[in-house]
Amino acid sequence: ELKVEQNPLFLSMQEGKNYTIYCNYSTTSDRLYWYRQDPGKSLESLFVLLSNGAVKQEGRLMASLDTKARLSTLHITAAVHDLSATYFCAVSNAGKSTFGDGTTLTVKP
Amino acid sequence: DSGVTQTPKHLITATGQRVTLRCSPRSGDLSVYWYQQSLDQGLQFLIQYYNGEERAKGNILERFSAQQFPDLHSELNLSSLELGDSALYFCASSSPGTSAHNEQFFGPGTRLTVL
Numbered sequence: 001e002l003k004v005e006q007n008p009l010f011l012s013m014q015e016g017k018n019y020t021i022y023c024n025y026s027t028t029s030d031r032l033y034w035y036r037q038d039p040g041k042s043l044e045s046l047f048v049l050l051s052n053g054a055v056k057q058e059g060r061l062m063a064s065l066d067t068k069a070r071l072s073t074l075h076i077t078a079a080v081h082d083l084s085a086t087y088f089c090a091v092s093n094a095g096k097s098t099f100g101d102g103t104t105l106t107v108k109p
Numbered sequence: 110d111s112g113v114t115q116t117p118k119h120l121i122t123a124t125g126q127r128v129t130l131r132c133s134p135r136s137g138d139l140s141v142y143w144y145q146q147s148l149d150q151g152l153q154f155l156i157q158y159y160n161g162e163e164r165a166k167g168n169i170l171e172r173f174s175a176q177q178f179p180d181l182h183s184e185l186n187l188s189s190l191e192l193g194d195s196a197l198y199f200c201a202s203s204s205p206g207t208s209a210h211n212e213q214f215f216g217p218g219t220r221l222t223v224l
Contacts, residue, residue: 031211042111042199043152043215088152092211095165097142099152 002027006100013079013107021103023072023089032072033090034063079107113216121222127188130219134202141183147196190223
């Protein structure tokens with residue numbers, strides 16, 4: 001059974017600081033997703049990572065994938081308040097996605 | 110706005126009842142996915158359809174069933190409802206082929222409350 005572990009589960013940051021969210025998974029997969037969810041809202045797709053060494057960046061967020069270590073990271077650069085949300089990673093295998101528990105990020109001024 | 114629509118937004122019903130949730134994918138998307146989000150179990154994948162055929166099955170209870178119709182909209186049927194079925198139900202859609210790496214676009218969700 002595929003297991004996905006995200007850490008930390010809660011993260012409080014100051015504006016302007018950098019931090020990394022980690023996503024470990026237990027078996028091989030064919031793609032890894034990162035999503036953002038604002039309170040009471042739906043999920044917004046941030047990144048889809050397919051291959052080992054894949055790196056994608058959008059604004060202050062950068063995601064990477066190491067399939068050998070079964071690890072993906074979501075790096076936040078110079079955090080701003082608008083990034084406050086819950087971030088989920090999800091690992092997909094043959095169409096079935098398994099989600100981490102989510103990281104709730106709070107960015108404080 | 111992702112382009113995926115779901116109805117109804119909210120549904121309140123009683124234990125033992127049956128409900129149907131509806132999802133219309135983005136124009137051109139052939140795949141529809143259903144997910145359940147609850148405080149107890151987090152986000153769980155239920156089932157995927159591609160162009161009318163079941164493609165992948167996750168933690169979907171036997172009391173639940175889904176289908177995708179020729180116009181590509183999908184319905185999730187939940188029967189013999191229990192208190193524990195109270196959750197947010199999301200549908201997502203993705204485009205065919207690999208060009209978009211199967212990026213999934215989520216609808217706004219249906220909040221189901223079972224009393």
